[in-house]
Amino acid sequence: MPTATFFRLPEEKRKRxxxxxxxxxxxxxxxxxxxxxxxxxxRIPRGSxxxxxxxxxxxxxxxxxxxxxxxxxxxxxILIEARGDLFALPLAAYDxxxxxxxxxxxxxxxxxxxxxxxxxxxxxxxxxxPEQFLPDELWEAVDTVKLRRGSREYADQxxxxxxxxxxxxxxxxxxxxxxxxxxxxMTQIRMDLLRYGGAAEGYKEEPT
Amino acid sequence: MPTATFFRLPEEKRKRxxxxxxxxxxxxxxxxxxxxxxxxxxRIPRGSxxxxxxxxxxxxxxxxxxxxxxxxxxxxxILIEARGDLFALPLAAYDxxxxxxxxxxxxxxxxxxxxxxxxxxxxxxxxxxPEQFLPDELWEAVDTVKLRRGSREYADQxxxxxxxxxxxxxxxxxxxxxxxxxxxxMTQIRMDLLRYGGAAEGYKEEPT
DNA sequence: ATAATACATGACATCCTGTCACATTGCGAC
DNA sequence: GTCGCAATGTGACAGGATGTCATGTATTAT
Numbered sequence: 001m002p003t004a005t006f007f008r009l010p011e012e013k014r015k016r017x018x019x020x021x022x023x024x025x026x027x028x029x030x031x032x033x034x035x036x037x038x039x040x041x042x043r044i045p046r047g048s049x050x051x052x053x054x055x056x057x058x059x060x061x062x063x064x065x066x067x068x069x070x071x072x073x074x075x076x077x078i079l080i081e082a083r084g085d086l087f088a089l090p091l092a093a094y095d096x097x098x099x100x101x102x103x104x105x106x107x108x109x110x111x112x113x114x115x116x117x118x119x120x121x122x123x124x125x126x127x128x129x130p131e132q133f134l135p136d137e138l139w140e141a142v143d144t145v146k147l148r149r150g151s152r153e154y155a156d157q158x159x160x161x162x163x164x165x166x167x168x169x170x171x172x173x174x175x176x177x178x179x180x181x182x183x184x185x186m187t188q189i190r191m192d193l194l195r196y197g198g199a200a201e202g203y204k205e206e207p208t
Numbered sequence: 209m210p211t212a213t214f215f216r217l218p219e220e221k222r223k224r225x226x227x228x229x230x231x232x233x234x235x236x237x238x239x240x241x242x243x244x245x246x247x248x249x250x251r252i253p254r255g256s257x258x259x260x261x262x263x264x265x266x267x268x269x270x271x272x273x274x275x276x277x278x279x280x281x282x283x284x285x286i287l288i289e290a291r292g293d294l295f296a297l298p299l300a301a302y303d304x305x306x307x308x309x310x311x312x313x314x315x316x317x318x319x320x321x322x323x324x325x326x327x328x329x330x331x332x333x334x335x336x337x338p339e340q341f342l343p344d345e346l347w348e349a350v351d352t353v354k355l356r357r358g359s360r361e362y363a364d365q366x367x368x369x370x371x372x373x374x375x376x377x378x379x380x381x382x383x384x385x386x387x388x389x390x391x392x393x394m395t396q397i398r399m400d401l402l403r404y405g406g407a408a409e410g411y412k413e414e415p416t
Numbered sequence: 417a418t419a420a421t422a423c424a425t426g427a428c429a430t431c432c433t434g435t436c437a438c439a440t441t442g443c444g445a446c
Numbered sequence: 447g448t449c450g451c452a453a454t455g456t457g458a459c460a461g462g463a464t465g466t467c468a469t470g471t472a473t474t475a476t
Binding site: 031087119120122124125145146147148154157158160161164165168186189190193194195196197198199200201202 | 239295327328330332333353354355356362365366368369372373376394397398401402403404405406407408409410
């Protein structure tokens, strides 16, 4: 977490630093991001940076936290539009993110760049803490009647896998936009897999 | 890929280098691995290293390739024992890897360390190339009758998701062994999800 | 034996990170 | 106002890492 000092900084200076961070983060992978370049761009002396952040990871975590909140709220809207159907979420989100929208919404645009550069950046882990993937805000919008089991734990599992599917689809698409339609189809198949199961009829002894 | 020169190296020297690599790779994350430390440990001059490998990534890719082959052959055996049931694979693999076996098999032990250190290291991507996840060797052992659709593409999807489930389970377990039983249960639920689908009965208009 | 080719090697330029001693500022007490 | 303490600001520095390159040395072909 950033130091208290960081939050007491004059607005303008803080913004300069954050902008420089985003600029670097959307230019190269986390691994290759350079504090040096950031502070040079932001015209912040080296010593000061370390007064605000522990190190690079600290900085990245902070930036990502903001992003996470925004992203969750986006998903929430999409989930509501989908009438709380968790299985419909990935494809709806995919269409929203990859379509025109993704390029006009600046925050989303940042997010997509991050996702591409860092190959999905472990979207599942990014969404939630270690013990809970499905954020409260989303859980509220889930229609549990549509799930085989209505427990939050179950929704959690579904969401986790859904995130994997979504992240993969987005990363692949950004990597090779020409394949958008194939990737969308693949995503559809995957979500059907999650929804209806992938076992052949003869081998489906339904569990409780 | 390593240079031709590398493969012409005297056995002993090559082994010294590879051992040092593994030692470094199982000690810290890919990101933090240091060529410096490796060449010092292997008593190889700096210049020589760059005669053999392009850079750190080149080295890692090479080590991983070996590992991949071994890992695929392991999975193949497990899949055969499971009578070609792709949906049974993750749990069977989990039990095999996490149980005693994982600690006695040196290669597997390396693999698990790698997996933990690099948080799953994108197991799906690791398993197969960009356009095919399910390796030929495994595909041969799949009993397609047990799948809703028998195509290789479909098996590919199932396998991809299964890998995600397996990787997650392993990483979590290594991270907190005390939770082994919970994680195993969770994995079971996830595979049931893939097998039978997660939608409530009322909402399952079965597709073809 | 000689030339050409392959290989070995470590000094170097360049970049990066985290720290620290010291300078500067802000602010309440007097 | 000014004294003094706490909070901030700052850049030089130590320690390390990476990739290159000029210069050796060995090997092979003819």
